[in-house]
Each structure stands twice: as C-alpha cells, then as structure tokens.
Amino acid sequence: MTKPKVLIVDDEVDFLEALAERLSSRGIEVHTANDGITAVKLASKEKFHAIFLDFAMPGLNGIETLKLILSQNPNALIYLLTGKASLKDGVEAIKLGAKDVLEKPIELNQLLDVIERAETEFTIQLEQQIKESISSILRTKGW
C-alpha cells in the first residue's frame, strides 16, 4: 500500500516545516511549497492525494493558485487552509472547486481525517478512470 501523498502550500516557512514533520512522522509523504507558483509547478509534475493551500499568500493567493491547479487537473482534491477567510471567500473557493475550507490552526487529527478521506476519494477517482479507459478500449475493439 502506498503512502498518502500531500502538498502543503504556505508562506509561513516555520509553520510549514513543523506541520510537514508531524505528518511525515505519521507515515504521510509531504511535499511543501512556499508560494503559489511553486505549488502549480509541483502539481503539474506529480499527483497528490490532497493539496492544502493557504488563503492569504504574497504573489498568487490561495484562490488564484486553486484556479491554476484545477485548470491543469480538474480532479485535484484541494483544501483551503486559512485563519481569516470570510464567508464570501469560502463560498467562492468551494464554487471554484475546492473540496473544503479548513480553519487554521487545524487540529492534527482533523487534518489526518481529511487526508484519509481524500485518499479514498482519490482511489475511487482512479478506479473510475481505469474503468472508463478499459471500456473505451473495449468499445474501439468492437466488444
């Protein structure tokens, strides 16, 4: 069984390092980025079970990063992590395709639950894609 793989994006380096360390020690493969552009590049190269984006970042903010990642991969499971979001921001994020908006600081157990659920959803998505590919191949073969 493969490790859950997540990407966490936050401009607070110390927060990012400490959170990554805690998740890694619980068997999660954690990738980090300090800004939106790096996050978009990483997300285009690798598939993650879940991506956690800080809302307020210099340069690309959480919403802009969310849009760019989803434009590359509409199935990406993205969560906004924030200490400041207003109702309007939260609604906008979810309408754009975020899975959820989580309040920062988040309890570690809550975050682990989210990762577990994202991993399950990711697997279901993958199985669905495989089924569709097989069906498509079978159809072209006339079966």
Added chain:
Amino acid sequence: MDKFDEELLFVNKIISGVTHELNNIFSTLNEIAGSLEDYFDFHQENSIASENIKKKINKIQLQIDRGKNLIKAFNQFSHQTDSTSKTFNLSDFIQQTILLHRYFANQKGVKFEIDNLDVPAYVTCNEFQLSFTIHKILLEIFKYQFETPTIEIKIQKEGIEFRANVSLNDPAELEGFTKDLNETVSEWKIICQFSFTNSLIKFHIIVSNWS
C-alpha cells in the same frame, strides 16, 4: 454609513489584519509545540528531564489555546461590520451557507433538501450575524446521529418577516435533544428559536425586514 460606523469599520479592518498575523504566529507555535510533543511520544523518553520538558510543552500549549480563543473573539468582532444591515437574498444566502457546511454534512452523511429557495426573499440584516446563527444551529444538529438523515429547508414570507423552517426527518434518534436555545440579538433583530415536537425539530430564523 455615519461617521461612527466608518470609524468602527476602520478599527475592525485593523483588528482583522492584526488578528490574521497573530493567528499565523499561534498556528506556527501550535505546530512546533506539537512537533516537540511528538518527539517525546515517538522516542519514549522517560527520564525526569523529559517529563519536565513535556510539562513545559503542555504549558506552552495551554497558552497557545488562550491565544487561539482570543483570536476567535477578535475575528468575531472584526467581522461584525462586514455587512452592517445589508440587503441580500435570503434564499441565496442559505444555499451558500449550506454549501460551506458540506464538510460536516459529509461526515454525518446528512443530505439537505431545499424547497422553494429559488424564490428571491430579500431581507435587510447583519449578514455575519445571520450566518453565525445558521452555522450554530447546523452544528447543533450535526452533533446527533441520524439513521436516515435529511434536513429539509423552506423559506416562507409571513407579514414583514421571512421565516426559514428547517425540519429533520428522523425523530427516533432525537431522544435527549432537549437543548432549548433561544437567542435574541435585538441589535440586529434576529431571533433564533429551537422548538421541539414529538415528530420533528423546527427552527425559525426570523429576520425583521426593517432598515
């Protein structure tokens, strides 16, 4: 907007900015304290020195919790004037608020059935306060386990008031749901009532449509 409101809005914006920065600091401290605690948990250090350090970490975490509570209070305050007595469509608003509760609803397997929310229902009130009230009510509901959970939501106009009715379809599981929450926030004229019958729970959010 009068001068006092403008000043309050200005103060709230400053508090909101400062709160955001404080929240970043406390979030970082929270994770660092958690990392230290992990170190002792994973390495099974049992010396007196490590016990003392663990006690100190617990104290740091208690202070972080105090800071977090303070931030919550500041956040609540700074969002108060986000939309002072603004006119908006209650139907859209409830749909948006419910959208934000998908996380909790998914956890509980709760489905929402929304009836007649396509009809615009314009109300004038404090948006933040209303959202907070609905949020509190939904969280109360989510505390309970339901066999076949569906929450039905309807909006009706009664006189000058709009009434949002919410009912749950599984009364069997509601034993012990005796909390009687009546909250009146007279400043914004939002009255939140929980009423209970043998067969269902209802709540009414009455938004006085005054300016």
